[in-house]
Amino acid sequence: MHSHELVYLTEDASHDAIIEIINAEAFGPGRFVKSSARIREQGPHDRSLSFICADRGETIASVRMTPVRAGHVDGHLLGPLAVRPSHKNRGIGRELVRIAIEAARRKGSEAVILVGDPPYYMPLGFEKVAYGALIFPGPVDPGRVLVVPLAEGVHARLKGVIGWQDWQPQALAAAAE
Numbered sequence: 001m002h003s004h005e006l007v008y009l010t011e012d013a014s015h016d017a018i019i020e021i022i023n024a025e026a027f028g029p030g031r032f033v034k035s036s037a038r039i040r041e042q043g044p045h046d047r048s049l050s051f052i053c054a055d056r057g058e059t060i061a062s063v064r065m066t067p068v069r070a071g072h073v074d075g076h077l078l079g080p081l082a083v084r085p086s087h088k089n090r091g092i093g094r095e096l097v098r099i100a101i102e103a104a105r106r107k108g109s110e111a112v113i114l115v116g117d118p119p120y121y122m123p124l125g126f127e128k129v130a131y132g133a134l135i136f137p138g139p140v141d142p143g144r145v146l147v148v149p150l151a152e153g154v155h156a157r158l159k160g161v162i163g164w165q166d167w168q169p170q171a172l173a174a175a176a177e
C-alpha cells in the first residue's frame with residue numbers, strides 16, 4: 001500500500017456504521033464503561049472536527065471530537081481514535097490526531113483533551129494535566145489525562161468537572177449578538 005492511496009475526510013453520517021465496527025474491533029465491549037465514553041454519552045460529537053481515513057474508498061481509521069467544558073476551559077475531548085489492524089504503524093493515527101487538533105484550533109477551541117497513553121500522545125503535542133485537576137464522570141488514571149493547550153492559561157483553568165458542553169466559539173457567539 002502506498003500513502004498516496006489514503007485520503008482524509010471529514011466524517012459524515014455515512015461513516016457511522018463502519019466507525020462502529022472499527023471501534024468495536026479496536027476496543028471491544030469495555031469501550032462503553034470508560035470515563036471518556038461516559039462523557040461522549042452526554043451529547044453528540046462534533047462531526048466538523050471528526051475525521052476518517054479511507055484507503056481506496058474503504059474507511060480504515062477514525063478519530064472523533066466531542067465538545068466539552070473542562071473546569072473553566074471550552075475545549076474538545078479527542079477519541080475514540082482507532083486504526084484497523086491492517087493499517088497500523090503507517091502514521092495514520094498520528095495524522096488523524098494532527099488534523100483534528102488543527103481543526104479544533106481553527107474553530108476556536110481552547111484545548112484538546114484525552115485520556116490515553118502518554119508515550120503515544122506526548123510526541124504529538126500533548127502535555128500532562130495536573131494530577132486530579134479534572135473530575136471525570138468515573139475513575140481515570142490521572143497519569144493518562146493529557147491536553148494540547150490552544151489558548152492562554154489553559155493549565156491553570158483546567159480545574160473542576162469535565163463534561164459534555166455544546167459551547168460556541170467566541171467569534172461565532174459575538175457575531176450572533
Ligand SMILES: CC(C)(COP(=O)(O)OP(=O)(O)OC[C@H]1O[C@@H](n2cnc3c(N)ncnc32)[C@H](O)[C@@H]1OP(=O)(O)O)[C@@H](O)C(=O)NCCC(=O)NCCS
Nearest residue numbers: 026081082083088089090091092093094115116117119120
Ligand atoms: C493507537 C493507534 C490509534 C495508533 O495508530 P497507528 O496509525 O497504528 O499509529 P501511528 O502509525 O501513527 O504511530 C505508530 C507508532 O506509535 C506507536 N504506538 C502505537 N500505540 C502505542 C501506544 N499505545 N503507546 C505508545 N506507542 C504506541 C507504535 O509502536 C509506532 O511506533 P514507531 O513509529 O516508533 O514504530 C492504533 O494502534 C489503534 O487503533 N490501537 C487500538 C485502539 C487504541 O489503543 N487507540 C488509542 C486510545 S488511547
